[in-house]
Amino acid sequence: MRARGVVLQGALAAAGLIAAFFVWQREPAGIPGEVVVLDAPKQTLERVRYEDASGWVELFREASEDGALWLRLGTKALPRELRANETAEKLFIRFAPLRATRSLGVLDAETLAEVGLKDSPRKLAVKLTSGEHVFSLAASSIGWGSPYLRRETDGQVFLLSPSLLPDLENAANRLVDRTLHAFGSGEYDVLTVTSGDSSRTFLVRARAQRSAELVPRDAPDSVDEAARKWHERVWLLAPAQADFLGRGEAPPGGEPREVFRVEYRRGDERLGWLSVARGASGEFYARTEHTAGWAKLPPWADSIVQDAEKVAAGR
Known part of the structure; x- marks a missing residue:
């Protein structure tokens, strides 16, 4: 039974990789690295939210203070608000405008399932001053590094840069500001x-x-x-x-x-x-x-x- 299960899992993984290969081979709808998923100026960006089955992460500007960037970590048991670090600052502005490496158009239901976008618990929401834009993200269990994203308004599917989402997925380790002071050692006398x-x-x-x-x-x-x-x-x-x-x-x-x-x-x-x-x-x-x-x-x-x-x- 164990051997049969291993063979079955291997066959499913191979099928997923084959499906990903054929999706990748589709003719891109734009220049690689220049496909715009969400066209918006940086100053209109208010919040970025990532969520999956285990919890959610939000990056947002503190309107009542000096415009500092904050990180909100949420689970079923506890939400926590922390200062965001410089890595978070650089990541935040990448969502306005939001770009992808290529556009794959509208995929049929079977292909959506093959690339992990059917019923995936992973979501991305980008809130601008003009409103919120929601996207579906491919399930992380598919097994390849480049994430697929589906725009909810029109069903268009895009391939994101593999460097965009890992920091959000590991926000508690990568995006928390561990600085104790806002001044340096040579500034006090x-x-x-x-x-x-x-x-x-x-x-x-x-x-x-x-x-x-x-x-x-x-x-x-x-x-x-x-x-x-x-x-x-x-x-x-x-x-x-x-x-x-x-x-x-x-x-x-x-x-x-x-x-x-x-x-x-x-x-x-x-x-x-x-x-x-x-x-x-x-x-x-x-x-x-x-x-x-x-x-x-x-x-x-x-x-x-x-x-x-x-x-x-x-x-």
Whole structure:
């Protein structure tokens, strides 16, 4: 029975590849790489949504803020909103105008089934200021890399570039912005470390081709090397993609309790902040002026927490 099943699966896969080959051999209705599926200027693009049987992904502009791009991940159990990264920015603008490598025209029902477009759970929706455009995508189980797309308004089928959809399919790993701050390490000249009732402010003194020194504001003639090394570890904190929580989402057990905070300034201008807090089960989380919400820190962050009080108290 097992051998028969393997043979049957092999025959079905071969049939699918043969069907794909004959569809590929159809005369293209445009220059390869220049077929326009959806003709729209970039500034009219509001949202791109991809969905399959396991969930959905949306890229959208935040209208109420500075036009930043956001990523919405949805499953049956949970929707999550996160900041989108530079890869997402580059991907987003590829949908207006939306181009394909070739046009295959209107396919009959049998051919639609052969290329995976019949009753496929995969959908693509592109929302413009003028309205939404919906497309069907070939089922991913067919077994070739170049995805087929069917325009719902007229039934036209297109072959998309194989590089267009993988980032949407793996959005949680590829499109989440893991940046903790919206400013760089050379942009602040004052930082304040607070832990419990202790707080200490440091002046940041740049050095050529070396890490900047931290000088306590209340002792300008001394350099605190221990504080510099500690803050260097703080600055390099990098939670994993999967450990970022969404906008308005609390960690398991409720809001964590802050254990230390670092605030960054340039002169009198406040640039941002970092808050590190302890969760209900003892794990540590961080959030900043840039993150959508809390992000779980790796286990070794407990040593940073332990030294924070010493830095803040000047011990």
